[in-house]
Amino acid sequence: MLNIYWSWILLLICLLPFDKQTNLKPNFKNLIILTFFSFLLFFIGFRYESVDYGGYKIIFDSISFESINFPQFKNIADNISIEFIFGFLISIFKELNFSFYSFIFIFSLISLSIKFFFIKKYSPYFFLSSLLFFAFLIGKDMGQIRNAMIAGILLFAIFPLIKRNFLIYISIVLIASGIQIFALIALPIYWLYPYLTNKKIVFYVLLLSFVIFLLGGIFHYLAPLSSFLGTHIHDKITIYINSRGAIPLNINTLSLIFFALLFTFIKEYYIEKKSFYEGLFTFYIYSVSIFLICSDLSIISSRIIDSLGSMALIILIPFLINKIESTKIKIIAYGLIVCFCIMRFIPMVKNMENYQNIFLINH
Numbered sequence: 001m002l003n004i005y006w007s008w009i010l011l012l013i014c015l016l017p018f019d020k021q022t023n024l025k026p027n028f029k030n031l032i033i034l035t036f037f038s039f040l041l042f043f044i045g046f047r048y049e050s051v052d053y054g055g056y057k058i059i060f061d062s063i064s065f066e067s068i069n070f071p072q073f074k075n076i077a078d079n080i081s082i083e084f085i086f087g088f089l090i091s092i093f094k095e096l097n098f099s100f101y102s103f104i105f106i107f108s109l110i111s112l113s114i115k116f117f118f119i120k121k122y123s124p125y126f127f128l129s130s131l132l133f134f135a136f137l138i139g140k141d142m143g144q145i146r147n148a149m150i151a152g153i154l155l156f157a158i159f160p161l162i163k164r165n166f167l168i169y170i171s172i173v174l175i176a177s178g179i180q181i182f183a184l185i186a187l188p189i190y191w192l193y194p195y196l197t198n199k200k201i202v203f204y205v206l207l208l209s210f211v212i213f214l215l216g217g218i219f220h221y222l223a224p225l226s227s228f229l230g231t232h233i234h235d236k237i238t239i240y241i242n243s244r245g246a247i248p249l250n251i252n253t254l255s256l257i258f259f260a261l262l263f264t265f266i267k268e269y270y271i272e273k274k275s276f277y278e279g280l281f282t283f284y285i286y287s288v289s290i291f292l293i294c295s296d297l298s299i300i301s302s303r304i305i306d307s308l309g310s311m312a313l314i315i316l317i318p319f320l321i322n323k324i325e326s327t328k329i330k331i332i333a334y335g336l337i338v339c340f341c342i343m344r345f346i347p348m349v350k351n352m353e354n355y356q357n358i359f360l361i362n363h
Contacts, residue, residue, distance in 0.1 A: 019125040045108035048356040051143025085178030114152030125318035135341040136310040146180035158279030209292035217296025247295040284312035
């Protein structure tokens with residue numbers, strides 16, 4: 001059944017020509033996009049038994065309004081604690097007697113709608129961005145739903161970031177952290193934004209990050225100091241470092257660094273200052289830097305790319321390809337990204353669960 005994922009890649013390859021149709025009626029293209037999105041929502045929203053699916057089912061069954069213990073929902077009997085907004089949403093569904101399947105569907109609807117709204121609005125090549133979505137984020141939307149949701153919510157934080165509105169920025173980040181606490185890692189971007197838009201500073205940041213990466217990451221140096229934060233935190237960091245190992249210098253890591261350097265080099269020519277795209281650029285540089293620096297704590301490295309870096313790539317790559325003046329170079333760049341997506345999708349699909357749909361199983 002894993003071949004069903006490849007059927008989506010084949011479908012998107014067939015839809016790619018619509019990206020380049022300039023004489024296509026907008027209503028017809030919007031109909032194609034809406035149809036594609038509807039099928040994708042059915043595919044993701046009604047999935048069954050994907051990564052972390054069982055864990056979320058346990059959380060759904062264990063959490064209710066009786067579990068409120070601000071700033072978390074806690075069920076002491078089942079030893080479960082969950083972020084407040086996520087627990088609040090679950091509790092509302094249970095009060096309305098909605099099923100877990102309904103919760104997963106609505107959660108997927110909101111998550112996908114946010115991300116594809118931004119893709120439709122800011123990417124000149126919708127279907128290329130959709131292909132990049134499959135190459136980078138489909139695994140999260142299929143299973144790790146909180147990470148997938150904050151990847152969408154944090155896009156709204158770009159507007160107050162570039163307009164320097166601190167209260168709105170921190171409010172959006174805090175809302176996202178109510179779904180997944182890891183979203184708090186986006187807070188420093190507000191203060192770093194003026195520096196991460198400077199080409200020279202960004203090059204030095206990337207260079208320093210890469211040096212730390214080559215040295216094995218920063219956490220195995222800091223791990224002994226974590227004992228001052230308590231035994232629980234120290235043990236958790238030590239376990240993650242020892243059990244998962246460091247992020248290797250593989251094709252995925254090299255591609256993330258390559259795009260960071262490429263975006264930095266051409267930023268002054270193609271990305272307008274204080275634009276939404278400059279905000280995406282800042283998100284991406286920050287996420288790649290943290291990815292490299294924290295390479296020996298893979299839970300941070302992978303999540304920072306999932307929550308901040310991937311959506312930036314999904315929109316920035318098509319945007320910058322569209323800026324290329326030479327038609328031949330534009331076509332070559334477009335084709336290379338298609339090949340890159342396929343290559344990146346191969347290892348991702350190998351780690352994904354066999355696809356199941358609630359309408360195709362016996363309950």
